[in-house]
Amino acid sequence: MxxxxxxxxxxxxxxxxxxxxxGGTLVLMALGLYLALxxxxxxxxxxxxxxIMYIHVPAAWMALFVxxxxxxxxxxxxxxxxxLAGLFAKASAPIGAGFTFLALVTGSLWGKPMWGTWWVWDAxxxxxxxxxxxxxxxxxxxxxxxxxxxxxxxxxxLALVGSxxxxxxxxxxxxxxTLHQPASITRMGTPAIDPSMxxxxxxxxxxxxxxxxxxxxxRVRGELIEARLRALTRLQTExx
Amino acid sequence: xxxxRRRLIILLLAMLSLGTATALVLSAFNDNLVFFYSPSQLMxxxxxxxxxxxxxxxxxxxxxxxxxxxxxxxxxxxxNEKVPVVYDGILPDLFREGQxxxxxxxxxxxxxxxxxEVLAKHDEKYMPPEVAEALKQSxxxxxxxxxxxxxxxxxxxxxx
Numbered sequence: 001m002x003x004x005x006x007x008x009x010x011x012x013x014x015x016x017x018x019x020x021x022x023g024g025t026l027v028l029m030a031l032g033l034y035l036a037l038x039x040x041x042x043x044x045x046x047x048x049x050x051x052i053m054y055i056h057v058p059a060a061w062m063a064l065f066v067x068x069x070x071x072x073x074x075x076x077x078x079x080x081x082x083x084l085a086g087l088f089a090k091a092s093a094p095i096g097a098g099f100t101f102l103a104l105v106t107g108s109l110w111g112k113p114m115w116g117t118w119w120v121w122d123a124x125x126x127x128x129x130x131x132x133x134x135x136x137x138x139x140x141x142x143x144x145x146x147x148x149x150x151x152x153x154x155x156x157x158l159a160l161v162g163s164x165x166x167x168x169x170x171x172x173x174x175x176x177x178t179l180h181q182p183a184s185i186t187r188m189g190t191p192a193i194d195p196s197m198x199x200x201x202x203x204x205x206x207x208x209x210x211x212x213x214x215x216x217x218x219r220v221r222g223e224l225i226e227a228r229l230r231a232l233t234r235l236q237t238e239x240x
Numbered sequence: 241x242x243x244x245r246r247r248l249i250i251l252l253l254a255m256l257s258l259g260t261a262t263a264l265v266l267s268a269f270n271d272n273l274v275f276f277y278s279p280s281q282l283m284x285x286x287x288x289x290x291x292x293x294x295x296x297x298x299x300x301x302x303x304x305x306x307x308x309x310x311x312x313x314x315x316x317x318x319x320n321e322k323v324p325v326v327y328d329g330i331l332p333d334l335f336r337e338g339q340x341x342x343x344x345x346x347x348x349x350x351x352x353x354x355x356x357e358v359l360a361k362h363d364e365k366y367m368p369p370e371v372a373e374a375l376k377q378s379x380x381x382x383x384x385x386x387x388x389x390x391x392x393x394x395x396x397x398x399x400x
Contacts, residue, residue, distance in 0.1 A: 041368030045334060050366060079247045115359045116332030122275035160255065164262045175266075176273045177296060179342055184364040194367040 007224050010084055014217045021214035025207055032203035040200050050197070052110040058205040060103040063131060064166055066096030066212060070138070071163040074156035084220070086152030087227075089159060090142050091219035095212055097135035104132060115179060123172035124180035127165060134162040148227070276342045279321035295323060295353065296342040296361065304337055316343060316353075327355040334360035 036054035043050035070089045077085035107125070108118045119125065138155045145151035173182040184192040185201075193201070266273070276296035277285070300315040300322060312327045314337075325343055335341060340361035345354045367375075 041370070043366055044369040044372035045362070046366075047333075053366070075251060079251055080244055114332065114334050114362055116330075116335075117357070117359055120275070120359070123273050160251070161258060163255075164258055168262075168266070176270070176275065178275050179359060179361060181362050181364045184366060192363075192365045194371050196368060197366050 007084060011221065011224060014221055018214065018217055021210050021217065025210040025214050028203055028207035028210065032200055032207050035200035035203055041194075041196055043197075046114060049110060049113055052106050053197075054200050054204050056103055056106040056110060057201060058208045059099045059106065060128070061205060062208045062212060063096060063100040063103050063128070064169060065209070066092050066099060067131065067135070067159075067163065067166060070096065070159050071166075074159040077152060077156045078160070086149070086156065087220050087223045088216065089138075089156060090152055091216050091223060092212075093135055093138040093142065093155075095215055095219075097132065097139065099208070099212075100128065100132040100135055104128060120179050122178040122180060123176045124169065124178045127169045127172050131162075131165055131169060134158070134165065137162075278318040279316060279323045280318055282323065282347070283321050290346065292344065292346060292356075294342055294344045296340065297323075299335070299337050299339055299341055301337045316341060324352045325355050325358075326352055327358050329356075329358070331358055332360040334362060 032054065036051055040051070040054075042048050070092050073082075073085040073089040073092070076082050077089065111120075112118050138159055141155040141158055142151045145154065172178060173180055276294035279295055279297055282293065282295050295316060297316040297318045300317050303313075303315040305313045310328055310330065312331065313324065314327075315322050315324050317323075325345070327343070327345075335358065340363065342359045342361055343353065343355040344357040344359075346356075348354050
């Protein structure tokens with residue numbers, strides 16, 4: 001991990017990896033969407049509405065995964081002061097917020113025909129809404145300070161405090177009774193999903209993951225270039 | 241002790257105490273975090289008729305009576321207790337006998353439950369219609385359904 005923390009090395013590596021991530025995202029997204037929309041069966045109870053699941057479930061997974069990445073980066077920023085960790089967390093927050101929003105909206109669209117309501121205040125839905133607000137809070141806090149370093153450190157503290165929400169979201173459907181159904185894939189024993197529906201789901205999940213790494217690399221590169229530009233401008237004005 | 245090490249230990253201690261505090265708060269509010277009560281819990285509590293509550297369970301096979309108009313009567317069970325429910329309104333697509341539902345409403349003095357909202361609960365199983373049909377024919381279906389029902393009952397009893 002520490003070897004990649006030098007910005008120069010990161011820039012070199014990112015340049016090499018980025019086209020592969022972009023290509024992988026596009027191919028798997030196209031494949032996943034084709035399988036999900038055309039080449040998978042309707043559900044025995046939900047009918048065609050089951051296809052919402054192929055967006056909703058990967059988006060919800062990513063909402064948790066991106067937050068976990070931010071929490072790890074925040075810890076490494078606070079403890080080891082890695083210069084890249086703060087930028088990585090800053091670049092990740094809007095992507096995570098986007099995934100969370102997507103999960104909330106698609107879940108709502110599925111909930112109306114299936115459950116009979118757009119929204120209920122059960123433990124799962126409420127904790128995911130809190131996650132969305134945490135993401136917005138991270139974005140706002142990072143940009144609330146004059147110096148970028150202080151902003152990143154403040155939002156790292158918030159990110160770590162908010163990480164207690166992750167196990168709550170994951171286990172909310174087991175600890176309390178909720179309207180939301182329990183996990184289908186990560187439950188004990190075999191998944192409760194038919195194999196014909198697993199392939200489009202996994203394909204979309206991998207596509208979403210590659211998309212995240214692709215966009216986060218683009219954003220961190222942008223941040224690094226911006227930081228360098230700031231440093232150069234400062235030198236120039238001081239030199240005058 | 242280096243500064244990095246000290247920061248790491250402070251961080252771990254902070255996370256530990258934060259986690260403990262959260263766990264304590266959540267277990268203290270356990271009763272308020274459940275979305276619905278089971279018919280058994282409702283019977284035990286003996287709520288007054290002006291309280292709006294949600295009960296969850298399975299729709300009893302053969303209990304659904306439709307009409308007149310959009311009026312529906314059915315029973316909700318957790319395999320121990322049964323609550324008769326009356327409802328006037330639109331039912332969700334997934335509503336059917338043997339299916340999990342959550343109904344919101346008030347207990348009536350005559351022991352029935354007048355619902356103002358009926359929500360269908362979806363389980364974690366996804367499969368194409370042909371597979372469901374094959375399972376039903378091979379007799380695997382009942383076993384699976386029984387399992388799900390037992391699991392639902394178990395979960396409700398542990399949340400008390």
